[in-house]
Amino acid sequence: MTTATCTAFDELATDLRESVLLSSTEQILGWDQETMMPEGGVEYRSRQLALLARLVAERDQTNARGELIAACEEDSNVLADPVRAGIVREARRDYTRACKVPARLVEELTKTASIAQHEWAQSRAANDFKRFQPWLEKLVSLLREKAACLGWDRAHGEPWDALADLYEPGCTAKMVEGVFTPLRGRLQTFVAQLTSATRKPSNAFNEFEIPIEKQEAFCKFVAAKIGFDFSRGRLDRSTHPFCSGSHCNDIRMTTRYATHCLNDGLGSTLHESGHGIYEQGLHFSQVGLPSGQSVSLGIHESQSRMWENQVGRSKAFWMWAQGTFKSELGIEPTRFSLDALYEAANIVEPGLIRVESDEATYNLHIMVRFEIERAILRGDLEVAGIPAEWNRLYRDYLGLTVPDDRRGCMQDIHWSMGSMGYFPTYTLGNLYAAQFFEAAKYAIPDLDAQITRGEFGALKTWLNREIHQHGRQFSPTELVMRVTGKPLSAEPLMRHLEGKLRPLYGM
C-alpha cells in the first residue's frame, strides 16, 4: 500500500466521521426535545435542528468528498480489503444520493414537513381531512420531485422505489408486492379462523393495575436482563416510544406505560431494547463510518420485533417472567397462572389502529398503507381520494368499517413527516425477525430452555456476531442469505404465528 492511497482512505474516513459527529448532536437534541425540553424550547429547538441538518447536508455533498471517494475507488489495495471496499461502496451510495437532491428541495421538504406535522396533529384532533389535504398534496408533490431526482429503474420500477431505497436499500414495490400478496391471503384466512374460534385466550392480566413506577423499574430490569447495557444507554418516558442516541455507547430509548396493562409498556420496552441492543452491537471503533452503521430500517425492525414477539410473547419468556413477579413487582405467583400471562400477551383482535394491533393483524395494516402510497406516487390516486381508498382497503383486508378519518387515514404521523416508502419496512422487519429467529434456534438448540431460565446471553451474542457487528457491510438481501441460507420468505412468519396462535385459539 502506497502512502498516497492510504491517505485518500484515511482522509475519507476522517471526513465521513466528522459529518456523523455533527449529525450525532442532532440525535441528542431530538431525544431531549421528546423527553426533557420544557415547552418554551420548541421554537428555538427547531431552528437548532434545521441549522445542524443544513450543515451536515453541506458536508455530505462537497466536491472534496467526491474526489476522495473516486481516489479510493481506483485504489486496488483498498478494493482488495472487503471492509474498506464496503465503506467506500456505501460512501459512494450516500454521496451520490446526497448530490442528486438539490439543497432547495431538501429545505422545502423540511420546512413543509415541519408545518404539515403540526397541521396533521390539528386536523387529526378535529377529524378534518380536508384541512390536512392541501399540506399532504404539497408534500406529495415535493416527494414526487424528490423521487424524480433520485431516479428509479425506468424499465421495471416506479417512483415508490426511489423513496423506499432511502430506508431499505434495494427495496422495490415489485419485490414488496411479491412477498405481500401471498402473505395477505394467508393472513386474512388465518385471522378469520382466529376470530371465529370458539376458544378465546384470557385477557385478565391486561386489566390488572400496576403502579407506573413499579412497571418502569420492572421494564428496566427486563431490558438489562435481555442485554441492554445501561452504562451505555438510558430508558426514559415519552408520548411515542423510540430508540435514538448519538452512537453505540450512548443509546437513548423511551417507552410509555399504561397503569392497567403491563404488556403495553413491557412490549414497547422489549421492542425498543431490540433496537438499542442492535445499536450497542455496532463497533465504537467504526463510529461515523458505514461499517459502524445499521443496515436498513427493515433489519433494524427485525431486531426490535424479535425481542418483542419471538422472545417476549413466547411461553418460555413468560415462564421466566412469572418467576420474577414476586421479587420485582410484588405479585404473588399464584395470582396469575402461566397460561393466563402467556395468553394475555397473545390476544388477536382486528382493530382500526396500527400501533395497537397484534402480531397477526399488524401486517394487514401495513399492506393498506403500502397500496396507497404506491398509487399516490405513481399518480394513480389523488390525495383527495385517500380516505375512500383507505376505508375500502380496511374493509377488504381487515373486514372493518372505518368510522372516521381520525381513526382512519390520519392515524399515523409518517406521511405528514414526508416519509413515504417507509411503512413496508415494518412488515419486512416482521418477516426478517421470524426468519432470523429460526436460524438462531437452529444455532442454539436449547434456546427455549435458556429463555425459561432468563438466560438471553447466547441469543444476544449470536445476533451481535451474525448481524450487528457487520454494520453496512452487507445489503439486507445479502445479510438474510448469509445468516439464514435462504432468501426472504413469508414461511417462517406464518410458521411462527400459526404454531403459537392455533393452540391458543383451540384450533
Add this chain to the structure above:
Amino acid sequence: MTTATCTAFDELATDLRESVLLSSTEQILGWDQETMMPEGGVEYRSRQLALLARLVAERDQTNARGELIAACEEDSNVLADPVRAGIVREARRDYTRACKVPARLVEELTKTASIAQHEWAQSRAANDFKRFQPWLEKLVSLLREKAACLGWDRAHGEPWDALADLYEPGCTAKMVEGVFTPLRGRLQTFVAQLTSATRKPSNAFNEFEIPIEKQEAFCKFVAAKIGFDFSRGRLDRSTHPFCSGSHCNDIRMTTRYATHCLNDGLGSTLHESGHGIYEQGLHFSQVGLPSGQSVSLGIHESQSRMWENQVGRSKAFWMWAQGTFKSELGIEPTRFSLDALYEAANIVEPGLIRVESDEATYNLHIMVRFEIERAILRGDLEVAGIPAEWNRLYRDYLGLTVPDDRRGCMQDIHWSMGSMGYFPTYTLGNLYAAQFFEAAKYAIPDLDAQITRGEFGALKTWLNREIHQHGRQFSPTELVMRVTGKPLSAEPLMRHLEGKLRPLYGM
C-alpha cells in the same frame, strides 16, 4: 435609513444569531453530559463539543463578519439608535477578541484543559500536587500567551487584566485591589468578632433529616414561587450545581441535596434560580445578539447571590417559608421556631473549603485566589510555589492552618479548566448584589413585608426592568451607576452583613 445600511446591520444580526444558534447546542450537550448521559458517552461527547466549539470559533472570526461590523460602524443611522449601536459595539468587542487569539492556541488550551481537569481530579483525590503541577504549568504558560495575544494597558495594567476582561468587561487587577484591600480588613475584623462572640446561633435545623424527594419537591416549589418559569426551564440534580440552557425560553438548572440539611439544597436552588431568572429575563426577540446576552459573570453572580443571601437568608423569607413547612414538607410549625430557622441559615464559621463557606468568610477565600493568580500571571510566583503561598494566605486572611493541598490549593476546578481571572467575579457578585438590593428596597418600600407573604413578584419585575432586559447594552460599571446611582462600593455588603449578623451573635 437607506436599504444598503439596513442590509449591513440585518446581515450582521443574522450572522451573529447563527453563531449563537450553533453554540447553543453545546449548552444542551453540556447539560446532558452532567445530568443524563450514560458513562459510556464521555469520549464521544468530548469530540462532539470540540467540533462544535471549533465550528463556532471559525464563524466568529471570518473576514465577512469584520466587514459587516465595519459597515455598521460607518452607518450614522445605526449609530444614532442606542440599541443597535450597542449591538455593533459588543459585536466589535467579541470579534476583535476572537481574531486576536490564534486557532492553534485556542485548540491547545482546550485540549490541555481537558487533560488537566482529569489530572486535577486524580491529583486532588491522591492529595498529590506534584502530579498536577506540570499540567498547571503548561496551562499557565498557555494562559500567559493568551493574555499577551489579548493585550492589556501596558502603562497601568498587567496580564491578569487581559483574562479578567473575558469574564468581567473592563475589570482590572488595580480596580479589584482597590475594592478588595479595604474590604479584607473590615471582613477580617468582623469575622474575628463573630467567632469570639459568646452567643452562637442554633444549628439544629441543619441536622434535621428530610428525604431527598421531599426536599426536591420543596425546592421546585420555592424556585417557582420566586419567579423561575418551569414552562421555560428545568431543575435537575448534578454533582456540582449549575445553570445552563440554550436561551431564555429553555434554561437548565441543577442542584444537589443533602439528606440532613435542607439549607444545602435550598441555598443552591435559590442561587441557581437567581441565574435562571436573569436568563429568563432576557428578550427572546434578541436571542443570539449581544442585546439578548447577560452583561458579565459578576452581574450574573449578583442575581444568584441576591436570591440566595439577601432574600434567602432574611428573616422575612423564613417567616414565609416556615408557614409552608406543614403543607410542603409535612413539618409541624412548632417543630422549629422562626428564630431557629433563621439562625440555621446564618451560621458563620471560618473553614477551609470555599464552596461550603458562609456569607461573611466567602470573600476572604476569593481574595486568596485573586492574589495567587495575579502573581502567577505577572510571573512573581512559580506554580511550584502555589501550595506554600496558599497556606500562608489562609493563615493570614482566615486564621486557618491548611492540613493538605486536597483541602488547600487543589480544591477548586477553575484553574484546571484554564480559567484565571474568574474568581473575583464571585466577590464582585456579592458586592453588586448588596448594592442592587439596597436600591430595590428603596424602590419597593414594603419589600420586606411582601417577602414575609411570599410575594416575590415586585422584586423580580424590578430586576427584569432594571437589569435583565438590557442585555449587554451597558457595561457592568455603567449598569451599577444607572441602577443604584453610585459606583461600586463595599458599604452595602458590609451593612448587610453587620446589620444581620451582629444581632444573631449577640453583638
